Amino acid sequence: MPELPEVETTMRLVRPHVVGRVIQRVETCWPRTVGGDAEAFARAVRGTRMVRAWRRAKWVVFDLEGGAKGAARHILVHLRMTGRLVVEPSKGAAPQWWKVALHLDDGRALWFLDVRKFGRVHARGPRPAEFDELGPEPLSDEFDGAWLHAALRARRRALKPLLLEQAFLAGLGNIYVDESLHAVGLHPLADSSRTTREQAERLAAAIKRVLAAAIEREGSSFDAFYRTPEGNPGSYQDQFQVYGREGEPCRSCGAPIRKFVVGQRGTHVCPRCQPPPRGRSVKKN
């Protein structure tokens, strides 16, 4: 699903086409996508100019200038499960599964597409509340082994649900958590408060390494839905060590990968490289 690498890829590929453009007209065909009030959304962003595009956690952010009095200062896009952004002509056939169209001043539109309708496009003022309680960016210098060690020790949680929490660390999702934990031989149900400094150092490094490699390959496309804004699949799925590999041999030790459920999420481990913590039985799914 779109996690940090897919969101970063989406932002990078859309950015050169939209920065500097004025939003002339807005169409919405599923009001929930824009928070329920399509008219209010259109009013807030119409006439503004997109002056910068960046990413925070799993949000694509467009900074806005100008527009009417009280106009929005940011557009926040969350892809959730199947959201996509593409830049295509305003006229002619609308792209399949489109939910929001921001028609630009060059005859093209920034289209938000979403099969499952979980994604969101928000108009926000100068200080979006969405950013108030996010953890650090895993690729920033602020996130390192020392920080992770202290943060893990301060909580008493299973590692995986904690790493998925955006308020703890911003940008990880199901796939890259499974991949990162496997890379360092830690079990998803291991108790965060018992993490050693050495384990935290290796985990922080693995998270950075996995995310950077996935960005390099424009994310992962393991199903029919994730495509870059240019319509290409990512290729990091070819590098998966555990995700989606149930029953296949671990690339490190050959033991068959196991899948089970943690917090309603499909979870993949190598039972040999990632021994379960004492006292926690792991049932097969």
Added chain:
DNA sequence: AGCTACTCCTGGTAGC
């Protein structure tokens, strides 16, 4: 504080 269950959604696929 931490855990689980439930909700929102629908294309793809497994099973019959």
Added chain:
DNA sequence: TGCTACCAGGAGTAGC
């Protein structure tokens, strides 16, 4: 071939 049931899950929320 065609039908049905189930699966995928990010994140918000409720309840214990």
